[in-house]
Amino acid sequence: MTVSDAQLAAIYQELILDHYRRPRNKGALAGADARAERRNPLCGDEIVLEVAFDGDVVREARFSGRGCSISQASASMLTQALRGRTRAEAEALVRQFSALVHGDAGAAGDEGLGELRALQGVARFPARIRCATLAWSALDEVLRGA
Amino acid sequence: MSSSASLHSGATPALIAPLAAPLPLAPRDAFPLLAADPALRYLDSAATAQKPRAVLDALRHYYETANANPHRGAYRLSVAATDAYHDARARVARFVGLRDADCLLFVRGTTEAMNLVAGSWGQAHVGPGDEVVVTRMDHHATFVTWQQLAHARGAAFRIAELTPDGRVDLDHLASLLGPRTKVVAFPHVSNALGTVNPVREIAALVRERSDAIVVVDGAQGVPHLPVEFDRLGADFYAFSGHKVGGPMGSGALLGRRALLEAMPPWQFGGDMIAFVGDEVTTWNALPHKFEAGTPNVGDAVGLAAACDFLAGLGMDAVIAHERALVAAAMERLGAIEGVRVHGPAADQRSGVVSFSMADVHPHDLATILDERGVCIRAGHHCAQPLMRSLGVPATARASFWVYSDAADVEALAEGLESARRLFAA
Ligand SMILES: Cc1ncc(COP(=O)(O)O)c(C=O)c1O
Numbered sequence: 001m002t003v004s005d006a007q008l009a010a011i012y013q014e015l016i017l018d019h020y021r022r023p024r025n026k027g028a029l030a031g032a033d034a035r036a037e038r039r040n041p042l043c044g045d046e047i048v049l050e051v052a053f054d055g056d057v058v059r060e061a062r063f064s065g066r067g068c069s070i071s072q073a074s075a076s077m078l079t080q081a082l083r084g085r086t087r088a089e090a091e092a093l094v095r096q097f098s099a100l101v102h103g104d105a106g107a108a109g110d111e112g113l114g115e116l117r118a119l120q121g122v123a124r125f126p127a128r129i130r131c132a133t134l135a136w137s138a139l140d141e142v143l144r145g146a
Numbered sequence: 147m148s149s150s151a152s153l154h155s156g157a158t159p160a161l162i163a164p165l166a167a168p169l170p171l172a173p174r175d176a177f178p179l180l181a182a183d184p185a186l187r188y189l190d191s192a193a194t195a196q197k198p199r200a201v202l203d204a205l206r207h208y209y210e211t212a213n214a215n216p217h218r219g220a221y222r223l224s225v226a227a228t229d230a231y232h233d234a235r236a237r238v239a240r241f242v243g244l245r246d247a248d249c250l251l252f253v254r255g256t257t258e259a260m261n262l263v264a265g266s267w268g269q270a271h272v273g274p275g276d277e278v279v280v281t282r283m284d285h286h287a288t289f290v291t292w293q294q295l296a297h298a299r300g301a302a303f304r305i306a307e308l309t310p311d312g313r314v315d316l317d318h319l320a321s322l323l324g325p326r327t328k329v330v331a332f333p334h335v336s337n338a339l340g341t342v343n344p345v346r347e348i349a350a351l352v353r354e355r356s357d358a359i360v361v362v363d364g365a366q367g368v369p370h371l372p373v374e375f376d377r378l379g380a381d382f383y384a385f386s387g388h389k390v391g392g393p394m395g396s397g398a399l400l401g402r403r404a405l406l407e408a409m410p411p412w413q414f415g416g417d418m419i420a421f422v423g424d425e426v427t428t429w430n431a432l433p434h435k436f437e438a439g440t441p442n443v444g445d446a447v448g449l450a451a452a453c454d455f456l457a458g459l460g461m462d463a464v465i466a467h468e469r470a471l472v473a474a475a476m477e478r479l480g481a482i483e484g485v486r487v488h489g490p491a492a493d494q495r496s497g498v499v500s501f502s503m504a505d506v507h508p509h510d511l512a513t514i515l516d517e518r519g520v521c522i523r524a525g526h527h528c529a530q531p532l533m534r535s536l537g538v539p540a541t542a543r544a545s546f547w548v549y550s551d552a553a554d555v556e557a558l559a560e561g562l563e564s565a566r567r568l569f570a571a
Contacts, residue, residue, distance in 0.1 A: 011513065012568055043509055043525050044539035066539065068507035069569075125513055 011121035011128075012069065020069035025079035029062035036141035038134045045071050045131070049138040051082070058082045058090060061139075068131050070122060075135035077116050087143055094140050101132045168474070171459055171467040172548040178202065180549055187520040187557040192337050192366060192498055192545035195391045197452075204451035205393065208444050215440055217417055231443045234450035235433070241453035242383070243374030244400050248432040251399045251406075252446050256365040257287040259384030259399035260331075262436065263361055264295040266412040267382075267405065268329065271359075274300035276328045279358070281306040281314050282535055283336040286528040288363045292331050301328065308535065312339045312489040316351065323355035330358045334367030334383075338527040338543065339489035340472070340498025342371065349379030359405070365389055369547070370468055370496040372461035375400045390456065392449035395442060406432055413438040456548075464548055468497030471546045471555060475499045478559045483566055488536060497546030500527075503562065506569045508542040514568065515561040522558070 032050035039046045045067030052059045061079040066072075078097075082090060097116055100107035103123035107113065122132045174180040177196045180188065188196060208230055214221075216228040239247035253259045272278060278296040280289055282305055296303040306319040314332065323330070330352045335342050349360045364385040367373055375383050382405075387396030411418055411429055415438035420428040429435045456464065473492040476499060479485050484504035489495060503511060508524035515522055523543045526533045533539060544558050 012510075014571075017569065017571070043507075044530070044533065045507075045509075068509040070510070125516075128509065128513060131509060 011125060013118045013121070015115060015118040016069060016073040019073035019076040023063075023072055023076040025060075025062045025076065027062055027064055029060060032062075034142040034145060036138040036145070038138045038141075040067070040071070040130055040134055042130070043068070045134065047071065047075050047135045047138055049075070049078075049135055049142060051139075051142050056086050058085050058087075063135060067134070068128075070119070070128055070131040071134045074119055074132045077119070078135045078139060081114060081116060082139070090139065091143055094136055094143070097136055098133060101129050168467055168470045168550075168552055170549045170551040171463060172198070172455075174549050176200070177549055183519075185519045187518075187554050189544040189546065189550070189554055189558060190521045190523050191369075191547035191550070192340075192389070192496075192543065193523055194388045194394070195369060195547055196549065197393075198391050198455045200455050201391055201393070201448050201451045205444055205448045208447040213444070216443055217434075217441075227443055230447050231441060234443075234446040237450040238398060238446075238453050239400075241457055242368060242385075242398075242400060243376050245376055246403055249401050249403050249406055251401070251433050251436045252441060253384075253397050253399050254395050254442075255386035255388065255397035256285075256363060256384045257291075257386075259382075259397060260287050260291045260361070260363065262399055262412045263382050263384075263401075264291045266409045266436075267359065268292075268295040268299070270410055272296070272299040272301050272328045275326060276301040277304055277322070277324070277326045278302070278329045279304045279306060279319070279322050279327055279331070281319070281332045282308045283312070283314065283339060283341065283529065283532050284331065284333055285337055285363060285365065286530070287365070288331050288333065288361075289529075289531060292329060295329075302326075305531065306332070308532075311491070312336070312341050313494065314341075314343055314348070316348070319348070320351055320355065323352060323358070325356065327352075327356040327358040329361060330356075331361040331363065333363040333365070334373070335364075335370060335496045335498075336489075336529075336532075337366045337498070338529040338532050338541070339500050340366075340495035340545075341490050342494055342496060345378050345380060353379070366496060366498075369456075370461075371465050381405055387445065387449040387452065390449065390452045392452035393445040396445035396449040398449075399436075403432065406436070411435055411438070415439045417441070459548060465496065467548065468546050468550075469493060469495065471550055471552075472497055472499055474552065475544065475546075475555045475558065478555055479562065482559065482562050485562065488541060497550065498543060499545070500541045500543045502538055502541055503565065506565055508540045510569075511542045511562065511565050514565045515558070518557065518561045518564070520554075520557050520561050 029050035033053050035050045037048050047065040049063050051061045061082040063075040101122045108120045179196050212226040212230045214224040214227040216231050236247045239250045278292050293303050304322045307315050309315050359381040361382045362380045364383045368385040369389045383400040388394040418438040420430050486502050488500045512524035525540050
C-alpha cells in the first residue's frame with residue numbers, strides 16, 4: 001500500500017464503505033414525530049431525517065436521500081447511535097460529533113462515540129466536513145424544533 | 147510516471163505528431179504556481195486558470211511604475227495610468243477581434259457583464275408578453291440573470307433543450323423563436339460539458355426568425371478558442387479575465403456600438419458623466435458611460451498581458467492541444483469500468499471532460515484524486531438545470547489548458563482506477 005493509499009484508508013475506512021454500500025435505517029419512518037431536511041448546495045446531496053420519540057427518548061430514527069459515501073455513512077451511523085438516547089444525550093452527541101470531524105483530539109479519544117469515530121479522518125479534508133455533518137445538522141433541527 | 151519529467155524538458159513540440167500523447171503547449175515553468183509544485187496535477191482550469199509569470203510581472207510593473215487614478219489628474223503619472231488603461235483596452239479588443247475598442251467595457255467578469263446587459267438593455271426593452279430564451283446548458287450567471295429579468299418584466303422564460311450528446315438542439319431552439327423573442331442567450335462553450343456551440347449558425351437562426359438580441363456567454367470561449375467578435379454575428383459577448391490567465395476580478399463585455407449607445411447607464415458615479423446639473427445629468431461617451439467609478443486599471447493591464455501571452459501561443463494551437471488531450475482522456479477514461487463520459491465527441495469540445503463513475507459519488511472521486519495531487523471539480527458546475535437533464539446530482543470534471551499534458555491524463559486515470567478498486571473491494 002502506498003502512502004497515499006494509506007492516507008485514503010484513513011478517510012475511506014472499511015466501516016464507512018460498508019455503511020455506504022448497506023445503509024442502516026434507510027427509508028421513510030412511519031409515525032415519525034419530527035422530520036428535518038438538509039441539502040448541500042455544492043453538490044445537490046440531500047438528506048431527510050425522521051425521528052420517533054417515546055417521551056424523552058428516541059425510539060427510532062431513519063433517513064432517506066442521496067449523496068457521497070461520507071454523507072450517507074454518517075447518516076446511517078447517526079440513526080444507529082441515536083436509538084435509546086434522551087434528547088439531552090442526543091444534543092451532547094451532536095456537539096461531540098462536530099468536535100470529532102473538526103479534528104478535536106478529545107472527541108477522537110471518546111469511546112462513547114463508538115463506530116462514529118471511524119469518521120474522524122474527515123477532519124483532514126475540510127471540503128468534506130460539510131458532507132459528514134449534513135445529517136447531524138438535520139438532527140440539530142429536530143432537537144431544537146420539537 | 148517518471149517519464150513525465152523528461153517530457154517537460156528539451157523536446158520540441160513541433161516534432162511531435164499532433165495527436166500523439168501531448169506535451170504541454172506552454173511550459174509549466176511559465177506559471178509560477180505550477181513551477182513551485184511539480185507534482186501538482188491541476189485539472190480545474192475551466193474554473194480558473196493558473197497565471198503566467200508574464201501576467202504577474204505586468205501587474206507588478208503597473209503598480210510600481212504607473213499607478214495613479216486615471217482620467218483625473220493633470221500630472222504625468224495620472225496620464226501614464228490613463229495610457230496604460232487605454233492601451234490595455236486596445237490589446238484585449240484586438241485579441242478578441244473587436245475593431246471598435248470603445249465597445250469593449252471592462253467589468254468584473256462574465257457574471258457582471260451578463261447583469262449589465264440584463265440590467266440595462268433588458269430592463270429597457272423586455273416587457274410583458276415578450277420572451278427570453280436561454281439553453282439547458284447555461285451557467286447560472288446567464289440562466290438565473292435572464293430568468294429573473296424575465297420574471298421582473300413579466301416576460302416568458304424559455305429553455306432550449308439539448309440533444310442526447312449534449313449539444314443545443316437547434317430545431318428545438320428554432321421552434322422557440324418568434325416575433326416576441328427579445329433575447330437569446332447561450333454559452334459559446336459549455337463549462338459543464340465542454341460543448342462548443344456554433345455561434346454564427348445560432349445567431350443567423352435568431353436573425354432569421356426574430357428581432358432578438360444575441361447574447362453570448364464567452365467565459366469558456368476566449369480562453370480556449372480563437373474569437374473574432376466582429377464576425378460572430380452576436381450583439382453582446384462576455385468573458386472573465388481569470389479564466390484566460392488574467393487576474394481575478396477582471397473581464398470584459400463586448401457589444402455593438404449602436405446598441406451600447408442607445409442603452410441607459412447601468413451604474414452611476416464618477417467618470418460615467420459628461421455634465422452634472424442640479425436636476426439633470428448627461429452621460430459620457432463609450433466606454434466610460436458603462437464604467438462608473440475608479441476603473442480597475444491594474445487588472446486590465448494584467449488581462450491584456452494574458453491576451454498577449456495567448457496570442458503568442460496562437461489560439462488555433464491552444465484548441466488543437468486541448469482536443470488532443472480530451473481525445474486521449476476520453477479514450478483512457480472510457481476504458482475504466484463504470485466510467486461514463488458526458489457530452490459530445492472530442493472534436494466538438496474544448497478541453498473539458500465531465501464524467502461519472504457508477505456507485506462512486508463525484509465528491510469521493512475528487513477527494514481520492516486530491517490525495518494524489520490531482521485537482522478536479524466535483525459538483526453541479528453552476529449548471530443545476532443541466533444536471534437535472536443528465537439525471538445526476540453532480541458530475542466530476544477534469545479540464546485542460548495550455549500547461550496540461552499527457553502526464554495529467556495518466557494521473558487522472560490512475561486515480562480513478564484507485565477509486566474503482568477502493569469502492570469495489
Ligand atoms: C460558462 C460560464 N459562464 C459564466 C461563468 C461565470 O464567470 P465568473 O464567475 O468569472 O463571473 C463561468 C465561470 O464559472 C462559466 O464557466
